[in-house]
Amino acid sequence: AQSVTQPDIHITVSEGASLELRCNYSYGATPYLFWYVQSPGQGLQLLLKYFSGDTLVQGIKGFEAEFKRSQSSFNLRKPSVHWSDAAEYFCAVGAGTGNQFYFGTGTSLTVIP
Amino acid sequence: SQTIHQWPATLVQPVGSPLSLECTVEGTSNPNLYWYRQAAGRGLQLLFYSVGIGQISSEVPQNLSASRPQDRQFILSSKKLLLSDSGFYLCAWSGNTGELFFGEGSRLTVL
Numbered sequence: 001a002q003s004v005t006q007p008d009i010h011i012t013v014s015e016g017a018s019l020e021l022r023c024n025y026s027y028g029a030t031p032y033l034f035w036y037v038q039s040p041g042q043g044l045q046l047l048l049k050y051f052s053g054d055t056l057v058q059g060i061k062g063f064e065a066e067f068k069r070s071q072s073s074f075n076l077r078k079p080s081v082h083w084s085d086a087a088e089y090f091c092a093v094g095a096g097t098g099n100q101f102y103f104g105t106g107t108s109l110t111v112i113p
Numbered sequence: 114s115q116t117i118h119q120w121p122a123t124l125v126q127p128v129g130s131p132l133s134l135e136c137t138v139e140g141t142s143n144p145n146l147y148w149y150r151q152a153a154g155r156g157l158q159l160l161f162y163s164v165g166i167g168q169i170s171s172e173v174p175q176n177l178s179a180s181r182p183q184d185r186q187f188i189l190s191s192k193k194l195l196l197s198d199s200g201f202y203l204c205a206w207s208g209n210t211g212e213l214f215f216g217e218g219s220r221l222t223v224l
Contacts, residue, residue, distance in 0.1 A: 028181045032212075034213070036215075041218070042218060043215035043217045044213075045215075049211070049212050082171055090157065101147075105156035
């Protein structure tokens with residue numbers, strides 16, 4: 001069965017520190033992978049996506065993610081966190097042009113000054 | 114460019130009252146459309162998705178229903194709301210680029 005696991009429910013980092021949010025997936029076919037960010041009371045915004053090719057993908061707001069097929073992982077990273085990055089982050093897997101998307105339960109990020 | 118809008122943004126309804134949340138997409142044709150629910154502090158639960166007019170697939174049995182009367186319109190309804198229907202409802206669409214695009218969300222509180 002398809003599933004996405006985000007093992008960290010909540011992470012706190014200091015402003016300027018590096019960040020890594022973990023995501024593991026279970027998917028029977030070649031996955032399409034996504035990271036979304038959600039600010040309180042708002043919809044989800046796409047940070048980045050991986051469909052194929054280079055396994056290190058760059059996204060908006062200085063985020064990047066690396067697809068590791070052997071580990072079934074798609075971890076999100078940022079070298080230096082800004083206070084405005086405080087939000088909820090969701091990893092998702094999809095079938096590309098299909099109609100099924102599976103989301104993790106999210107990781108809440110707190111940034112302390 | 115494509116846009117997605119859903120309304121109302123906030124809704125407070127008594128138990129047993131009806132519900133109608135609307136979502137429209139502009140700038141694309143024949144999108145896949147989705148309704149998700151997000152309970153407080155939890156992830157996204159897929160409620161319904163649609164691949165075309167009048168075609169609705171339900172993921173979770175409940176007292177909610179969805180309809181797609183037009184290509185780019187998706188409506189979430191209930192005849193009688195329950196307390197457990199409270200939550201944040203998100204409409205989304207996908208096309209041939211493979212990713213989901215979300216609306217701004219609708220906060221429903223059932224009292």
